Amino acid sequence: MTNPTAPLRDDRRVVLVVAILASFVVGLDSSVVNVALPAIRQELGGGLVVQQWTVDAYLVTLGSLILVAGSLSDLFGRVRIITWGLVVFGIASVVCAVAPTGEVLIVARALQGVGGALVTPSALALIVAAFRGAAQAKAIGTWTAWSSAASILGPVVGGLIVDGIGWRWIFVVTAVPIAVTIPLVRRISADVVADHRARVDVVGAVLAVVGVGGVVLGLIEQERLGWGSPLVVAALVAGALALLAFVPWELRVTRTTGAPLVPLDLFRARNFALGNIATLSIYGALGMVFFVVTLFLQEVWAFPAWLAGLATLPPTLVLLLLSTTVGGLSGRYGPRWFMAAGPAVAAVGALVMLVVSDDPAGYWFGVLPGLVLVGIGITLMVTPLTSAVLGSVPQSEAGVGSAVNNAVARIASLVMVALAGVVLGGEVSVGGIHRAMVVMAVLLLAGAAVSALGIRNPTPDHKLSALDSSPDPTQGKDRTHGEPPGRS
Incomplete structure (x- = not known):
């Protein structure tokens, strides 16, 4: 007799592997680049500015867009958004690996940050949707171990690659696992999306990007330019004003459309x-x-x-x-x-x-x-x-x-x-x-x-x-395509 729960167990294992691989790639890339900066400077030139922005371009887009990505994950589905994120991240990694100039590398790193922002909240949300109770905590523990390990292993892996075969290969290292992860994502047979027509809080998204991006940009650049720099002051002021406007705007959207960004x-x-x-x-x-x-x-x-x-x-x-x-x-x-x-x-x-x-x-x-x-x-x-x-x-x-x-x-x-x-x-x-x-x-x-x-x-x-992994009938917010991965 066939066990009807076996495919769901397979789905759960696939979900966990996908979440780990996706988060591992993003975490590894965010830390592996640091040890490659001297080699990048030597080959592409540009001095300290190129080195700074090779790191900062990624951090600014990742930090400022992650809230937007979380909202998109809930509106359009975790599987769809994580797939988009992996594709963007993979393409950007290839561009980084072949970048002929520092400017191209910086733009590609910013694009990597966009892909990373799409992947990060969706990966964990997949686990939350697939597991329940103590099994969920255990799965999050496994995911935490591997995703956290990526950030700390980055300098070791990066140093060995840079010293051995060259700095461009550190981006190939992040692109290869993505080619494995995307087919696994397609094996996930269900998703959770909003039951209403997907709507994006555009103004809220802009305020989040300007607010978080401005503050992050100002704090990063102050080390190089000083607190009195016009760029630093403008970025911090614009970021602070956007963040101050964010909460009242979100309250307004909640009252009017019921679909705020946060x-x-x-x-x-x-x-x-x-x-x-x-x-x-x-x-x-x-x-x-x-x-x-x-x-x-x-x-x-x-x-x-x-x-x-x-x-x-x-x-x-x-x-x-x-x-x-x-x-x-x-x-x-x-x-x-x-x-x-x-x-x-x-x-x-x-x-x-x-x-x-x-x-x-x-x-x-x-x-x-x-x-x-x-x-x-x-x-x-x-x-x-x-x-x-x-x-x-x-x-x-x-x-x-x-x-x-x-x-x-x-x-x-x-x-x-x-x-x-x-x-x-x-x-x-x-x-x-x-x-x-x-x-x-x-x-x-x-x-x-x-x-x-x-x-x-x-x-x-x-x-x-x-x-009980069944959706709460009082929520009225979940709609599934097929069976939810964690439903029993």
């Missing part, structure tokens, strides 16, 4: 609102630690790029080993105390690194144990945080919920990296890294406090209802 009602959910506050603090700290430690290893201890990447590998190994287990445990016992303990453990890791000095031997008793504790803290926190935030929103709005949380995390990291120069005192030094670790510890402890005091574990009734 449903502000999401923030009425306690775990969603407080989870994003914790994300702001925690991811700001994590963005600073990996940036500062990598620079310190290269500029003070004179580690080559590939060795600096290898030296920051311990958190990756911890994530790979423990994230799935932690995801399963948080699904069983709730996210609250995992979210509180994780940042606190990572804060201890930051304080351990206060013992480092000019002596590279300090890696073994300062940086290494500190990074291991940071890795344990990240592992305890990331999956429960994601589960708490997305578990508090309706399935039909998982795409925009994921996009908001991703945008908060990326903007927090960008802000702290942009302010790293102030914390470091203008140069990377022993005193500078000490100050950075103190700032990081404070931010992590603030995130731990918000989680411990504010996050609520799901009630037993909620956990039981989460195991």
Whole structure:
């Protein structure tokens, strides 16, 4: 007798593999480029400006468009949007690999950011649609391990490729997995889209792009041009004004058409609102630690790029080993105390690194144990945080919920990296890294406090209802093509 649930189980496995591959490609590309910048400058010229914008063009489009992409994911379907994103990302990667000039490379990197923005919220929303209950938390744990590993593995992989076969091949590395992922996406037999005619909040989208893009652009460029630069001032003012106008506009759209870019009602959910506050603090700290430690290893201890990447590998190994287990445990016992303990453990890791000095031997008793504790803290926190935030929103709005949380995390990291120069005192030094670790510890402890005091574990009734994968008939917002991947 044929088991009628077998195809659905196959769908779930495909969904998880697609989400992991898509997120891994985007995460790898966002970090692998850094070690290639000297080689790019040497071949294409353009000096520091080309180097800056090879990184910044990607970050600006990714950070500013991710909210728009989350809304599109909910309106047009996760499968369709992730496919579009992978195609755009793949084409842009090929253009990067063959770019004849710095200008072409920068434009292609911006296009990669567009593709990355389309992929990021849709990948996680696919998991939310396919899995329920403890299985969802475990799946998010697996996804977290591999997608987080990509960002940290990037410098190691990039260094080996640049030293071995040339910087252009780092973009080929990201294009090849996309060719594998797109056929897998086509095997997903169902999707979740809005039951009404798809409408895009165009004004809201423009305000989001100008707001987030302007602030990010200003913060990035201030390191090169200074706070008094007309470009920096104009970008920050335009971004701030757009962000100030965003909330009242979204409230107006909610009252008139009912189709805002960001449903502000999401923030009425306690775990969603407080989870994003914790994300702001925690991811700001994590963005600073990996940036500062990598620079310190290269500029003070004179580690080559590939060795600096290898030296920051311990958190990756911890994530790979423990994230799935932690995801399963948080699904069983709730996210609250995992979210509180994780940042606190990572804060201890930051304080351990206060013992480092000019002596590279300090890696073994300062940086290494500190990074291991940071890795344990990240592992305890990331999956429960994601589960708490997305578990508090309706399935039909998982795409925009994921996009908001991703945008908060990326903007927090960008802000702290942009302010790293102030914390470091203008140069990377022993005193500078000490100050950075103190700032990081404070931010992590603030995130731990918000989680411990504010996050609520799901009630037993909620956990039981989460195991039912049928769409909520009271929502009236989901329409499926075929059977939903996670429906039983």
